Amino acid sequence: MRACDLISIFPDARLVGDKDFVIKGVGAASTAAPDSICFIEAEKYLEGFRKSASRAWIISPQIFDSLEQRIKNERIFFVTEKPYDSFVRLVNHLFPARKSKPGIHPMAFVDPSADVHATAEIHAHATVEGGAKIGAGVILYPGVWVGENATIGENSILYGGAKIYHGTMIGKRNILHAGCVIGSDGFGFIPDKTGLLKIPQIGKAILHDDVEIGANSTIDRGTIEDTVIGRGTKIDNLVQIGHNCKVGENCIMCAFVGVSGNTTIGNNVLLAGQVGTKGHMKIGDNTQVGAQSGVSKDVPPNSKVKGYPPQPLKEYLRLQALIQKLPEIYKRLVKLEEEKS
C-alpha cells in the first residue's frame, strides 16, 4: 500500500514526504520494520521515535513541528491532531473482523430443532441445543455451548468455550470472549428450616447489539425480570454482573468489576478495575468510578467519584492527602500538648 493510498482512511491527515513509499504493516516503535507505520502522540515517546527503524509515522502537528529538518526529510509523516485515533482506524482497515466461513463442522452438535443460519460457522465441539437460533454470519468456536431457546444475533462471534444458558438473548455484532458465561443463575437464597432455600432464577439475560464481553466474565440471568446490557457496552475479563442489573449503552467496565444484583447503571459509565457495587444501587449517566472503589450509595450522573463510600474525586484526593499527612498531624498535636503542660 502506497502512502498516498492511506489518505482515504484518515482524510484529516496531511501527508509529508514520499507519497509513493510502500507501507507493508503496522508496528510499535521499538520493534517495527522500516516499512511498517507507527504513531507518536506524546513528547515522552520522542526517544523511542528517534531510535525506531520505522520510516512511516502518524504524528501530531506539535511534535512534527518540533522535529529537526533532517528527520523531516528522512521519514514519511501523516500529520494529524489525533494520531492514535488515525492509527486505530488504519489497523481496523488492515485487520477487519473475520467473516464467517459458512458451515457446520461434522464434530459439532446442532439439535435438529435449532435454527442455524446458512452463513453461520460452527466449529468442532460446539453445541447448539434445541430451539436455539443462530443468526447470519455468526461464528461459534470450539467448545461454545448455546443452551435451549437462546438466540445469537447476526455477525456475533463466540470464542472458545463461551457458555450461553437457555433463553439468553444475544444481540448483533456481539464479541463474546473465551470462557465467558451469560445467563447463569443469579445468587439468591432465603433461610429455611433445613438451610438455605434457592430462589429460582427464571428471568433472562439480554445483551443488546455491539456488546463485547471479556474472557471468563459472568453475567447472571434475572430472578423474575431480566438482566440487561445496553448497546455498545464493553466489559473486560473476569467481570461479574449480578441478576436483574440494567446496564446502559456504551459503558466500560474494567477487570474484576463486580456489580451486585438489582443495580441500575446509566449510559457512558466507566467503572475502573476492581470496583464493587452494593446491590440496588443507581449510577447515573456519564459517571466515572475510580479503581477499587466500593459503591455503597447512589452516584449521580456526570460525576467522577472514588473511594468507599464513593466521594467526588477532588474530595477523595484531599482526604487521601490528609491521611498521608497523619504522622505530621500527630506530631503537631503532641507538640501542642507538650507546650500546654
Add this chain to the structure above:
Amino acid sequence: MRACDLISIFPDARLVGDKDFVIKGVGAASTAAPDSICFIEAEKYLEGFRKSASRAWIISPQIFDSLEQRIKNERIFFVTEKPYDSFVRLVNHLFPARKSKPGIHPMAFVDPSADVHATAEIHAHATVEGGAKIGAGVILYPGVWVGENATIGENSILYGGAKIYHGTMIGKRNILHAGCVIGSDGFGFIPDKTGLLKIPQIGKAILHDDVEIGANSTIDRGTIEDTVIGRGTKIDNLVQIGHNCKVGENCIMCAFVGVSGNTTIGNNVLLAGQVGTKGHMKIGDNTQVGAQSGVSKDVPPNSKVKGYPPQPLKEYLRLQALIQKLPEIYKRLVKLEEEKS
C-alpha cells in the same frame, strides 16, 4: 391455578378477594401481566404496586392495612408476614428443578471403566473419564469434564463446561455452574536453585451435599490433606477457595471472595463481595465479614466485622466517620496552633 389453590403452598397466608381468580404466572411489579402474581414487602415499593397491571399480590399485613378500600376491592391478596419468602416458595413450586432425561448422547465420551447411573443425562461433548462415578439423576451439560475417579452424587447438575479434576468428590444435589473448576492444583512453590519448585498437590477437593458453586469459580484440591466445602454452602460466581481450606455448612460467599490456603471457616458464615483472607486464618461460626474486607487475623464466632484488618462493625464505622472528618480535624488543629502563637 386458582387463587384458593395457592393456599396450600403458603398456609400462613390469609386470602382476601376473589378465591377463583386464575393466576397464570409470577412477575415483577413493573412488567407483570394482570394474571401474574407479584409480592410487596416494603413501603418504598408502593408506587410500583399502584402502577402495576398485576391483580394478585402477596403482601404484608402492615402494607395491606394501609391500602384504600378501593384497591383492596380491586385486587386479590395473600396477606402474610413474610411476603418474599412465600413468593419464593411459590416460584419453587411452579418452577421445580429440572429432572434428568436419562441417556448418554452419542457425541458424549464416557470411558468404558466409568460408572454412569442409568438415569443420568449426559449431553453432547461432555466427558467422563476412567473410573469416574456418576450418580442417579445427574445432568452433565455440554463441555463438562469429569476427570478420572471423580464422583458426582445423585441429582447434581453440572452446567456447560464445569470442570472436575481427577479424584474430586461432589455430593448430592450440588449445582455447579458453567465454567467452574473443582479440584485444580493448589498454589504452592518453594524456591529452588533453578527457580520455583512446584509442591505437588495430591489431596482432594470434597464438596458435601446441597452445595452450589457459581460460574467460573475455582476450588483447589488439597496439598496432602483435602479441601472441604460443607453441606448447604452457597458460593457465587468468580470466587476462589485455596488448597486445604475447610469451609463449614450453610455459608454464603459473594463474588470475588478469595479464601487463601489453609483457612478454616465455620458454619453459617457470610463473606460479602471481594473479601480476601490471608492464609491459615480461622473465621468462627455465624460470622459476617463486610465487603472488600481483608481478613488478616482470626475472626471470632458470632461477630460482624469489616475493614483491613477486620474490626467489629461499630468500631469500623466510627473509624470511617473520623476519617471523613479529617479535614475538619486538621482545621481545628491549625486553629489551635495559630491561637498558640
Add this chain to the structure above:
Amino acid sequence: MRACDLISIFPDARLVGDKDFVIKGVGAASTAAPDSICFIEAEKYLEGFRKSASRAWIISPQIFDSLEQRIKNERIFFVTEKPYDSFVRLVNHLFPARKSKPGIHPMAFVDPSADVHATAEIHAHATVEGGAKIGAGVILYPGVWVGENATIGENSILYGGAKIYHGTMIGKRNILHAGCVIGSDGFGFIPDKTGLLKIPQIGKAILHDDVEIGANSTIDRGTIEDTVIGRGTKIDNLVQIGHNCKVGENCIMCAFVGVSGNTTIGNNVLLAGQVGTKGHMKIGDNTQVGAQSGVSKDVPPNSKVKGYPPQPLKEYLRLQALIQKLPEIYKRLVKLEEEKS
C-alpha cells in the same frame, strides 16, 4: 520404600531410628497412617506431632533435640535444617508429573494442517486448529481449544477447557489449568461517532518455559507488540494480565491480581492477592506488593510495599497504626480545645 532408601532424596538429612522401616506414603499429621511420613518445622505443631499416628518424620534439629528420649526411640526421624523443602522433594519424587500416553482420541478434532508430535496425548473433545503445533509429550485434556497457528512447547499440560487463541506461543513444561484463557483480545476502545470503536488486538501472547497458570486466569494478547510472561513465573487462579504487559522470570501472582495493560514487571516479583495495577506502571526486580494494594505509581526494585498508593511497608504499617489511633487523637484534640476555652 525403606527409610534408608529415602536418604538419596534428601542427602542433607540425618536418619535416626529403624533404617529398615517401610514407608508407604506421605501424610498430614492429623490423618496420616502409621507408615506414612510427615514433617514438622515449627514448635506450634508439636501437639499435632505428638497426637499423630505417623511413625516417620522429617524434622528440624531444634525440634528433634527438644524431644523426650522416649519419643526419639519410638519413631524414625530425618533430621534436616529445612524439613518442608525435604518433604516437597520427597513428594515430587513419589508423585512425578504424569507422562503423556501418546495418541489422539477418536473424538478429538485435529485439523489436518496441524502438526501434532507422535508422543502427544490428545483427549476426547480437545480441538487443535489449522497450523497449530503441539510438541512432544504434550497433554491436552478434554475441551482444550488450541487456536490456529498456536504452538505448545514440549511436555506442557493443558487441563480441561484451557483456551489458547490463534497465534499464541506456549513454552516448554507449562502447566495451564482448567478454564484459563491465553491470548484473548486486550481491552481497548476509542470514542467514535457511533459509540466505542474497537482497537484491533493483533499482537500475540507469549509464555516462556516453566510457566504455570491457574484455573480461569486470563492473559490478553498484545495490541501491536506482544504480551510476555517470563520463564518460571507462576500465576494463581482468577488472575488477569492485560495487553502488552511484560512480566519477568520467577514471579508469583496470587488470586485476583489484576495487571492493567502495558505494565512492566521485573524478575522475582511477588504480587499478593487482589493487588491491582494501573496501566503503564513499572515494578522492579525482587519487589513484593502486599495484598489488596493499588499500584498507582512505579515501584522500585528490591522493595516491599503495600497500600494505595503503594508505600514502603514500614511507612504503611506506621500509617495504619495512626489511623487506628484516630479516635484517641480526636479525643486529645478536643481536650486541648476545651482547655483553651
